[in-house]
Amino acid sequence: MHIGLPKEIKVKENRVALTPGGVGTLVRRGHRVTVEQGAGVGSGIQDSEYVQAGATLGSAQDAWAADMVVKVKEPIASEYGFLRDGLLLFTYLHLAADRALTDALLKSGTTAVAYETVQEQDGSLPLLSPMSEVAGRLSVQAGAYHLQKPVGGRGVLLGGVPGVQAGHVVIVGGGVVGTNAAKMAMGLGAKVTVLDVSHRRLTYLDDVFFGKLTTMMSSEANIRALLPEADLLIGAVLIPGAKAPHLVTRDMLPLMQEGSVIVDVAVDQGGCVETIHATTHDDPTYIVDGVIHYGVANMPGAVPRTSTFALTNQTLPYALQLADRGLDAIRSSRALSLGLNTHQGKLTYRGVAEAFGMDH
Ligand code: NAD
Structure with missing residues (x-):
């Protein structure tokens, strides 16, 4: 799968969604990773480290053109134009508090898996x-x-x-x-x-x-x-x-x-x-x-550097499942299926649907 790693552009957000180690793991599994130039700078990670790990550097457009985009924060308005049918987005979303983003995801047909609702059998929220x-x-x-x-x-x-x-x-x-x-x-x-x-x-x-x-x-x-x-x-x-x-x-x-x-x-x-x-x-x-x-x-x-490594330690195993198996990973993993918030224009997470009085 082609995976994109855009730079976070929300004000004061210095984390990045994959470390060079994570990129290396994806590349060794046969995936292609495009990293936006400067994506890791806020966390003290240089572009050259991503290149060494096997990534290709590119623009925001190049990173967002991937099959799956891995991020930290929810897309902000200037990123809505990158959302599209067939895109798999894996990031924090907090949709219940963000009607505009919910509408943008639904209208575009994006398949969005939210970190904060991925939930394991024991009720734990491993990405929070x-x-x-x-x-x-x-x-x-x-x-x-x-x-x-x-x-x-x-x-x-x-x-x-x-x-x-x-x-x-x-x-x-x-x-x-x-x-x-x-x-x-x-x-x-x-x-x-x-x-x-x-x-x-x-x-x-x-x-x-x-x-x-x-x-x-x-x-x-x-x-x-x-x-x-x-x-x-x-x-x-x-x-x-x-x-x-x-x-x-x-x-x-x-x-x-x-x-x-x-x-x-x-x-x-x-x-x-x-x-x-x-x-x-x-x-x-x-x-x-x-x-x-x-x-x-x-x-x-x-402490974006520590936070980046702490977050990616936990997200990488799920990102790997999504990269290896795409939508099948969501179908067969209870934890990832609970993470699914929108898919092909439908709201798929009860809490968000209830917040907006929508069907799910
Ligand atoms: P957690 O579920 O692991 O722990 C919460 C604890 O609160 C539980 O042990 C629960 O039994 C206890 N509790 C419930 N009612 C209580 C009461 N009346 N008196 C005393 N204890 C009670 O949650 P967590 O991951 O530790 O998160 C705690 C809070 O920190 C959450 O609101 C979370 O969103 C927030 N948080 C904030 C930041 C930040 O940057 N400000 C970052 C991370 C988490």
């Missing part, structure tokens, strides 16, 4: 979890930085030093983001408490961290009790398909100490802190009641 891993780990780095006095924080070093107590990191939600945040916070030497409503998750965390962190059932009372001693609060809750519940409400903020930090990773689902709103890497924080709020909605964008 790498970005949660990145955001979870980054949340502690961001929080530790904003706790420093010169940037407005309490002036607390999370790890403490001998003779001085460590900072306390309270993590609400012990899933992928929460577990990765806990790992980083413990690595820094902080005191860590994780709250979740799932006893199974708390048991798991207690087991893997040998009881070196504190686990607590997530309840309003427990959150209220922890806020006065939290130096860094990390929001990491997810209720699939729903807005995040507001677990830290505005009236609770005065319980926190001045200069303490909230990093609400769940901001992309509305946030689990009532006073959070989405911010950007250029202007990541603001203060409410003396508490620093960090609400960057695309945290992995800060």
Whole structure:
């Protein structure tokens, strides 16, 4: 199959959908790969690395002319002209939030497989979890930085030093983001408490961290009790398909100490802190009641190189199936069939159809 790798053109998107290693794997399997010039630059990957891996360099038109186009972000309006009948598109789409793109995909007849809806038998979302891993780990780095006095924080070093107590990191939600945040916070030497409503998750965390962190059932009372001693609060809750519940409400903020930090990773689902709103890497924080709020909605964008490799590690096996077997791969794989969002002018994903009151 001919596979195209265009450069991402959405503002501030520096990731790329295939690494040279991924291109090499596809080429060795007998596929032809066209990489748009400069596609990997934002992730520190040079054109020459793709050429060495067996790709041909070309323009955006050349990459989009392929049978299958592999991307990171959804096509933006200036890319709609590349959509066409017979094209297989494999990328993040988030169609329920994007009517214009949904219409463009349907009108063009594109077959679109969305990363975010590819789902394995056990219910896991393998193409979302790498970005949660990145955001979870980054949340502690961001929080530790904003706790420093010169940037407005309490002036607390999370790890403490001998003779001085460590900072306390309270993590609400012990899933992928929460577990990765806990790992980083413990690595820094902080005191860590994780709250979740799932006893199974708390048991798991207690087991893997040998009881070196504190686990607590997530309840309003427990959150209220922890806020006065939290130096860094990390929001990491997810209720699939729903807005995040507001677990830290505005009236609770005065319980926190001045200069303490909230990093609400769940901001992309509305946030689990009532006073959070989405911010950007250029202007990541603001203060409410003396508490620093960090609400960057695309945290992995800060570390595109790591994010590119993390994402492509997970997407490549599915991209290989699609390249080797085309539509047959979708027919025979439950995970890929759940990823299918549009095909020959039809909406094929229930959640998106319901969002727009359309048939599927
Ligand atoms: P996950 O499903 O792995 O974990 C969510 C956890 O929240 C689960 O363990 C669940 O039991 C728990 N939970 C549900 N209700 C709770 C409650 N009331 N109190 C405490 N815990 C509760 O999800 P994840 O992959 O860790 O993602 C978490 C959030 O981070 C999602 O909203 C996701 O979209 C977001 N995210 C944001 C970024 C970013 O850049 N800001 C990047 C990646 C992921």
